[in-house]
Amino acid sequence: MAGVPQITLNDGTSIPQLGLGVWQVDPGITARVVRDGIAAGYRLIDTAEGYDNEKGVGEAIRSAEVPREDLYIASKLRNGAHQRDLALKAFDETMQKLGIEQLDLFLIHWPVPGQDKYAEAWATLVELRQQGRVKSIGVSNFNEDHLDRIIEETGVVPVINQIELHPYFPQLEQRGWLKRRNVQIECYSPLGSGAVLEDEAIAAIGKAHGKSVAQTILRWHLQQGLIVIPKSTHADRMKANFDVVDFELSDDEMATLSGLGKGEDGRTGSNPATNNDTF
Numbered sequence: 001m002a003g004v005p006q007i008t009l010n011d012g013t014s015i016p017q018l019g020l021g022v023w024q025v026d027p028g029i030t031a032r033v034v035r036d037g038i039a040a041g042y043r044l045i046d047t048a049e050g051y052d053n054e055k056g057v058g059e060a061i062r063s064a065e066v067p068r069e070d071l072y073i074a075s076k077l078r079n080g081a082h083q084r085d086l087a088l089k090a091f092d093e094t095m096q097k098l099g100i101e102q103l104d105l106f107l108i109h110w111p112v113p114g115q116d117k118y119a120e121a122w123a124t125l126v127e128l129r130q131q132g133r134v135k136s137i138g139v140s141n142f143n144e145d146h147l148d149r150i151i152e153e154t155g156v157v158p159v160i161n162q163i164e165l166h167p168y169f170p171q172l173e174q175r176g177w178l179k180r181r182n183v184q185i186e187c188y189s190p191l192g193s194g195a196v197l198e199d200e201a202i203a204a205i206g207k208a209h210g211k212s213v214a215q216t217i218l219r220w221h222l223q224q225g226l227i228v229i230p231k232s233t234h235a236d237r238m239k240a241n242f243d244v245v246d247f248e249l250s251d252d253e254m255a256t257l258s259g260l261g262k263g264e265d266g267r268t269g270s271n272p273a274t275n276n277d278t279f
Helices: 030-040 054-063 084-098 118-130 144-154 172-180 200-209 213-223 235-242 251-258
Strands: 006-008 014-016 019-021 044-046 072-077 103-108 134-140 160-164 184-188
Touching (some): 030 044, 030 054, 030 235, 054 072, 054 084, 084 103, 084 118, 118 134, 134 184, 160 172, 200 251, 213 235, 213 251
Parallel strands (some): 072 103, 134 160, 160 184
């Protein structure tokens, strides 16, 4: 794993702490992007039904020069498929596109509170795990009330909650209640969809270590025990994003990055409490 730490999940499995996200990667180039990522050292690949590029991820898996068992593949349930029969059908389609026998991690992409089906979706994921078709199950973009409801109704705690998290949107409150429930945090848009890359304070810290702003931010994530999945379509940037395990930020430097939060103004994506898109 080229020095990338593993994070132990509450079901006893483990996940690479640094992975490659493929959100907004064009389906036509996804296979090439994932192959480049695997060549750069990434072993965690994060996709989703809603990205429409699972087929490309599957192509890359089959042509990879590393064994399947060395790869950790994650996908997410489409928002419009929370009903049990739809969720089972969607999962079958995911597995067909990926071309694998067992998925490492399957998440509910969004709670979509307006349709109020996420508890049914979670019960279906529990069923899929019991069948052995997926090793671990979790959620994405869940607020505390969403999480508590599915735990109360099933008795099963998700292993992960994948959320937007970066220096401008550090999600400190979310981190507190997720830690109390032993749910690991996986961070998407770790560079704030590019918004954080022009920050002069971060640039100064990176310069002191001979690292870029992006590398400095990713190191900030890793040192807090957060799982992080930067996305890039460029092989050189993928390599640079992976080159973050050979330096360490000081406590003061960590505090500087952690102090850059802008509250809700720092959010670059949708709000889980109000996002009812059913893609």
